[in-house]
Each structure stands twice: as C-alpha cells, then as structure tokens.
Amino acid sequence: TKALDELKETLWDAASKDKPLRLMQDPTMHPIKAADVTIGSVYHVMPENLKDSKHVLEDKAKAAVLVMRLDPKEFADTAAGKKASDWGYQGIVAYSKICTHVGCPVGLYEQQTHHLLCPCHQSTFDVTRDCEVIFGPAKRPLPQLKITVDGEGYLIAQQGFAEPVGPSYWERLK
Numbered sequence: 400t401k402a403l404d405e406l407k408e409t410l411w412d413a414a415s416k417d418k419p420l421r422l423m424q425d426p427t428m429h430p431i432k433a434a435d436v437t438i439g440s441v442y443h444v445m446p447e448n449l450k451d452s453k454h455v456l457e458d459k460a461k462a463a464v465l466v467m468r469l470d471p472k473e474f475a476d477t478a479a480g481k482k483a484s485d486w487g488y489q490g491i492v493a494y495s496k497i498c499t500h501v502g503c504p505v506g507l508y509e510q511q512t513h514h515l516l517c518p519c520h521q522s523t524f525d526v527t528r529d530c531e532v533i534f535g536p537a538k539r540p541l542p543q544l545k546i547t548v549d550g551e552g553y554l555i556a557q558q559g560f561a562e563p564v565g566p567s568y569w570e571r572l573k
Contacts (some may be wrong), residue, residue: 401489410446410462411525411544412559419555421447422466422493422546424525430553431466436491439510441494442466461564463496463504464544466554473527476541486545491554493544494530497565498522537566 425443428554437518468491474484503519513526522535530541542560
C-alpha cells in the first residue's frame, strides 16, 4: 500500500553512486570529514537533502543516523557472516537512530563496550556485531547505512538503508 511504502522511504533513498548524499552533523548541518571522526566519538547526522524536504519533521525522524568510529580490529563477524566494517570507512560506521522495537530514538553510546542503548525499553545493540540485539525487546538489528568518502574526504552515502528503518511491526502491515 502507499502508506506502507511511505513508512519505508527515507531521505537517504535519494542517494546513488551518481549523486551521493553527504552526512551532515545535526543540528548544525555542517558536512563531516572522515578525518574529524575520532575513535570513540559519536555524531548525530542527517542527509544533506533534508533542507529540500516538504515534511522536515517526518523526514528528519526517519533519517536520523548515528555515526561512530571504532578501531577496525574490534569488529566481529555476525551470525549472518557480515562485518559492520564492510559497510563503513576505516572503522567509521553509520546506523539508524530509530529503535527497531517501537521507534524510540537510540542515542546512548557506551564507548567501552560499543553498545547503543534505547532509553525507552533498554534494547541494547552491539556496534561491533552490526548492531545485533544483545538485550531487550527489539527483535532485529538497527539498519546500517553504507558510507564512504568523496574526493574531498567528506562522509557520503551512495544508497539508502538495505532494511526498513524503525519498528518491526511496520513490516507486518503488508
């Protein structure tokens, strides 16, 4: 249905190899250079096309992303055989900030354990394992945004999320 398709779409879907989207620091909307993302730091980011949105609050809610940098040696293979670092750049990875349980904003990053925590129901995601759920009611990992850098060293996305963003119950509406 049209309503379900709208739930699945984010501003990141406009990204392509021909027209990548820069990751912009929220709320300043300044582009982020990979060299500025230090190990242990976390950035709240939005796509650069947010300024063109006709529904800024809705689009911002679905497009919210967390970017962090880990030592590349800390990433582990997941049960599916994927490594989070495969979709990142030199230890920098980007994940949806929207919890897959009921859609609360995940924003608490524990640097020593590399866990992301949702403050609403305590779902906990392991960044070293592609944000797999390690505790709480969420049933699936946070979707990852594949990132790289452009010729000037800025972080960019060349495609949208591979999985739907937000609560798992949206998928059951089909």
